[in-house]
Amino acid sequence: MRRFSWFNATSLTLGFAFLYLPMIILVIYSFNASRLVTVWGGFSTRWYGELLQDEAFLDAAWVTLRVAVFSSTIATVLGTLAAIVMVRMGRFRGRTLFSGMIYAPLVMPEVITGLSLLLLFIGIGLDRGIFTVVLAHTTFSMCYVSVVVSSRLATFDTALEEAALDLGCTQAQAFRLVTLPIIAPAVISGWLLAFTLSLDDLVIASFTTGPSATTLPIKIFSSIRLGVSPQINALSTILIALVTVGVIAASLATKRRADAAERDARAAIRT
Amino acid sequence: MRRLLIAVPYLWLLALFLIPFLIVFKISLSDITLSIPPYSPNLDLSAGWSGLVDFVRALDFENFVFLTQDDLYWKAYLSSVWIAFVSTLITLAVGYPIAYGMARADRSWQPTLLMLVILPFWTSFLIRVYSWMGILSTEGLLNQLLMNLWIIDEPLQILNTTTAVYIGIVYTYLPFMILPIYAALEKMDDALLEAAEDLGCSRLEAFWLVTWPLSRGGVIAGCFLVFIPAIGEFVIPSLLGGSDTLMIGKVLWEEFFSNRDWPVASAVAIVLLLILIVPIVLFQRNEQKAREAEG
Amino acid sequence: MSQTVFAPWSDPGAKPLIEFRNVTKRFGDFTAIDGLSLGIYEKEFFALLGPSGCGKTTMMRMLAGFETPTEGSILLSGQDLGRVPPNRRAVNMMFQSYALFPHLSVWENIAFGLKREKQDKDAIDARVTEMLRLTRLEKFKSRKPHQISGGQRQRVALARSLAKAPKLLLLDEPLGALDRKLREETQFELMDIQEKTGTTFVIVTHDQEEAMTVASRVAVMDEGRLVQVATPPEIYEQPATTYVADFIGDVSLIAGRAKPAGERVEIAWAEGQPPIVATSETSLSTDQSVHFAIRPEKVHISKERDETRPNLLQGKVEDIAYLGNISTYHVRLSDGTLLKAQSTNHRRLANRGITWEDEVYLSFTETAGVVLTE
Numbered sequence: 001m002r003r004f005s006w007f008n009a010t011s012l013t014l015g016f017a018f019l020y021l022p023m024i025i026l027v028i029y030s031f032n033a034s035r036l037v038t039v040w041g042g043f044s045t046r047w048y049g050e051l052l053q054d055e056a057f058l059d060a061a062w063v064t065l066r067v068a069v070f071s072s073t074i075a076t077v078l079g080t081l082a083a084i085v086m087v088r089m090g091r092f093r094g095r096t097l098f099s100g101m102i103y104a105p106l107v108m109p110e111v112i113t114g115l116s117l118l119l120l121f122i123g124i125g126l127d128r129g130i131f132t133v134v135l136a137h138t139t140f141s142m143c144y145v146s147v148v149v150s151s152r153l154a155t156f157d158t159a160l161e162e163a164a165l166d167l168g169c170t171q172a173q174a175f176r177l178v179t180l181p182i183i184a185p186a187v188i189s190g191w192l193l194a195f196t197l198s199l200d201d202l203v204i205a206s207f208t209t210g211p212s213a214t215t216l217p218i219k220i221f222s223s224i225r226l227g228v229s230p231q232i233n234a235l236s237t238i239l240i241a242l243v244t245v246g247v248i249a250a251s252l253a254t255k256r257r258a259d260a261a262e263r264d265a266r267a268a269i270r271t
Numbered sequence: 272m273r274r275l276l277i278a279v280p281y282l283w284l285l286a287l288f289l290i291p292f293l294i295v296f297k298i299s300l301s302d303i304t305l306s307i308p309p310y311s312p313n314l315d316l317s318a319g320w321s322g323l324v325d326f327v328r329a330l331d332f333e334n335f336v337f338l339t340q341d342d343l344y345w346k347a348y349l350s351s352v353w354i355a356f357v358s359t360l361i362t363l364a365v366g367y368p369i370a371y372g373m374a375r376a377d378r379s380w381q382p383t384l385l386m387l388v389i390l391p392f393w394t395s396f397l398i399r400v401y402s403w404m405g406i407l408s409t410e411g412l413l414n415q416l417l418m419n420l421w422i423i424d425e426p427l428q429i430l431n432t433t434t435a436v437y438i439g440i441v442y443t444y445l446p447f448m449i450l451p452i453y454a455a456l457e458k459m460d461d462a463l464l465e466a467a468e469d470l471g472c473s474r475l476e477a478f479w480l481v482t483w484p485l486s487r488g489g490v491i492a493g494c495f496l497v498f499i500p501a502i503g504e505f506v507i508p509s510l511l512g513g514s515d516t517l518m519i520g521k522v523l524w525e526e527f528f529s530n531r532d533w534p535v536a537s538a539v540a541i542v543l544l545l546i547l548i549v550p551i552v553l554f555q556r557n558e559q560k561a562r563e564a565e566g
Numbered sequence: 567m568s569q570t571v572f573a574p575w576s577d578p579g580a581k582p583l584i585e586f587r588n589v590t591k592r593f594g595d596f597t598a599i600d601g602l603s604l605g606i607y608e609k610e611f612f613a614l615l616g617p618s619g620c621g622k623t624t625m626m627r628m629l630a631g632f633e634t635p636t637e638g639s640i641l642l643s644g645q646d647l648g649r650v651p652p653n654r655r656a657v658n659m660m661f662q663s664y665a666l667f668p669h670l671s672v673w674e675n676i677a678f679g680l681k682r683e684k685q686d687k688d689a690i691d692a693r694v695t696e697m698l699r700l701t702r703l704e705k706f707k708s709r710k711p712h713q714i715s716g717g718q719r720q721r722v723a724l725a726r727s728l729a730k731a732p733k734l735l736l737l738d739e740p741l742g743a744l745d746r747k748l749r750e751e752t753q754f755e756l757m758d759i760q761e762k763t764g765t766t767f768v769i770v771t772h773d774q775e776e777a778m779t780v781a782s783r784v785a786v787m788d789e790g791r792l793v794q795v796a797t798p799p800e801i802y803e804q805p806a807t808t809y810v811a812d813f814i815g816d817v818s819l820i821a822g823r824a825k826p827a828g829e830r831v832e833i834a835w836a837e838g839q840p841p842i843v844a845t846s847e848t849s850l851s852t853d854q855s856v857h858f859a860i861r862p863e864k865v866h867i868s869k870e871r872d873e874t875r876p877n878l879l880q881g882k883v884e885d886i887a888y889l890g891n892i893s894t895y896h897v898r899l900s901d902g903t904l905l906k907a908q909s910t911n912h913r914r915l916a917n918r919g920i921t922w923e924d925e926v927y928l929s930f931t932e933t934a935g936v937v938l939t940e
Contacts (some may be wrong), residue, residue, distance in 0.1 A: 011368035022402035082280040102285040109503025116291035139287040236398040466665035468652040470679030
């Protein structure tokens with residue numbers, strides 16, 4: 001007996017309305033013909049057209065995409081390594097400092113992370129641009145990857161690896177053939193998380209980038225500081241659509257995999 | 272092999288996390304100059320030991336003293352903590368019923384509801400804050416609605432006030448509150464509530480004596496997950512807040528980009544971290560306790 | 567020395583504590599309880615027995631107040647429970663999962679219900695101490711539920727539900743989570759506590775041995791109906807239907823046609839075989855199709871043909887289940903019917919003569935089995 005009352009139904013309805021209405025309104029108004037963003041002037045896709053002609057936005061999108069791909073890929077490798085070090089390497093000198101350095105960026109205010117990296121880049125005389133943003137994004141997102149992967153590694157049955165060694169694998173083979181396929185879903189979600197964090201970041205990128213590389217969030221921020229603009233509405237709609245499609249596809253894929261696993265398990269019981 | 276595996280992420284974090292942080296600390300003890308970089312002293316390695324001594328001598332706590340003298344800074348710290356605190360409480364009040372409703376909903380619905388809570392988290396933070404600008408502005412939809420309903424005669428000034436900052440924080444951090452509370456409630460055995468009723472509790476008493484204490488771990492975790500990042504928040508106060516909304520993240524940003532006073536900006540950052548240490552340590556303790564209770 | 571037998575159900579003047587009157591419970595299209603009437607008497611230890619989905623849990627939840635009957639009424643001491651909410655009933659429940667509050671200590675768990683009654687502190691203290699003593703938990707009173715063993719948790723759950731001295735205690739599969747040995751010990755403990763406190767117990771279980779051991783009366787349920795309500799010996803020796811006979815203990819069933827002959831009945835069960843002779847309390851008509859049910863321990867097995875024994879049947883040993891103290895022989899009769907016979911192993915293994923594929927003779931007395939019509 002689940003006690004689902006009118007109270008629960010009301011709080012869920014209001015709660016999800018609160019979470020989604022602002023974004024739905026944004027999407028609706030992106031098709032507004034009027035330049036006055038709060039007055040409905042009929043349906044139009046004109047702002048999408050203007051957006052796609054705006055070189056500055058396209059450039060920024062391209063920069064952001066490159067930064068996100070590079071930083072999330074490097075962060076996934078480093079974060080997975082860090083997770084293995086934390087979960088599997090046992091004790092070593094400086095372990096406490098290492099775990100501190102992995103968890104601290106998760107709670108560090110972005111303004112401080114950005115400021116400190118900028119001071120470093122200036123200190124060693126590194127020219128700021130895409131490269132420095134990639135370095136900065138890699139550093140904080142590898143910590144997120146490491147948390148995601150180590151939680152999977154912690155529940156991983158080491159007997160599987162021992163079985164592989166027992167059957168003649170080397171350490172490296174055991175990792176590649178047994179451990180990696182099992183932790184792969186966590187590594188992939190780590191990559192997705194790192195990718196999203198990089199796409200989303202305004203503050204750290206603002207500190208660490210130079211004039212040559214303006215990322216999309218920086219571009220959006222500088223234009224919405226001045227107020228609501230129909231072009232940004234259109235851009236937001238595109239981004240929201242991409243994320244929605246991505247998340248729904250991912251959850252469908254997960255569900256299908258789970259269903260298939262369940263079906264296999266049932267079939268196995270029957271035979 | 273083992274050493275190499277440890278060394279790669281270790282050195283990366285040393286170089287790009289710890290050393291930059293030490294640099295911030297060092298600059299917070301330096302003086303502002305009109306040179307490039309705009310602070311002194313700089314460590315002169317060619318001068319050897321005497322250079323190092325001169326360098327250390329030139330450091331002082333002047334910037335920190337300055338922070339205490341100009342009331343802008345301590346007001347900004349106080350108001351950051353206050354705004355974070357109030358918005359955490361509001362987020363809890365909004366988030367708890369949602370998490371509760373989710374945990375009570377039919378099992379087959381729960382994955383979908385969970386996905387609906389997580390989905391906004393994947394959407395750009397900036398866009399989620401921005402979406403409120405069109406709603407809250409004086410010509411915005413909220414004012415239009417209220418005026419059409421004859422509730423108000425004149426548009427309310429909500430955008431560019433602290434109220435808008437509260438709304439923004441509650442909106443963007445709501446999933447962080449819902450998820451841990453939901454996780455705690457979802458684990459709870461329904462039979463516990465039946466047992467409480469069987470032993471003479473009304474539904475309200477059963478909630479207060481059983482559900483609430485059992486979800487407290489999730490509530491505490493959720494509150495910290497909102498409170499800690501909200502203190503250092505920059506985007507929300509700068510887009511939704513007004514000129515009188517003081518938050519330290521914004522102050523630091525302006526100190527750095529507008530005033531170009533790097534030493535003071537660094538000192539602001541160091542003090543902000545010192546303020547954050549208390550809730551962070553408390554949060555870690557709570558997590559530790561939760562893990563022990565489970566294991 | 568005369569002792570009156572505890573059997574209020576056979577006293578027409580006794581008023582039942584609990585009365586189900588034509589109770590029906592439906593969940594959507596599904597009928598969980600179908601027009602059921604039943605009386606449970608004070609100080610009874612009453613067991614509801616049946617496979618999962620038979621409606622026993624629904625009956626218990628209606629008693630506790632978590633479900634309300636769709637039709638009919640339930641009376642407690644003559645008063646309609648109707649829509650009295652669970653927290654206002656003089657009925658307490660011990661949950662299958664125990665449902666101990668994980669954030670409260672053993673002491674606080676037991677005191678939980680008493681505190682709701684706003685009793686004064688000393689009274690609560692005294693009652694909790696009494697309960698702790700009754701369940702031998704004094705040493706663990708300040709521990710949390712996750713710091714004690716499964717058996718101790720079970721006793722905390724019992725103490726908590728007994729603390730308010732309910733008129734009726736409901737036990738939902740109370741021993742299901744315990745291992746076999748602990749379960750057997752706990753069964754006797756339960757009976758002991760029930761006797762000491764004089765509380766009426768209603769236990770729900772799917773374990774027939776448990777029901778037979780603890781209960782004064784057992785109700786066997788199937789698909790929302792009561793099939794038989796009787797004392798354990800009656801259920802075992804006089805099952806009302808083949809369903810009950812099959813559900814409780816081990817039984818062999820032989821289908822045949824009845825031919826009443828005075829007190830006795832002859833059952834023709836196979837071509838060219840002498841009929842089985844049995845006694846029957848119900849009156850049967852000639853050629854009525856019946857089942858003859860017999861328990862394995864009531865069947866004598868021997869390698870020698872002894873013509874003086876009644877109901878002598880011949881067969882071949884197909885399987886032997888050796889259980890230490892007893893052995894069960896599966897004997898295939900000439901027409902293919904399987905009959906089980908049990909014998910105690912009072913001799914060492916090597917000295918017993920019967921083995922696989924042996925021709926054996928089975929026999930049983932006229933009163934050993936039951937004739938069942940449904």
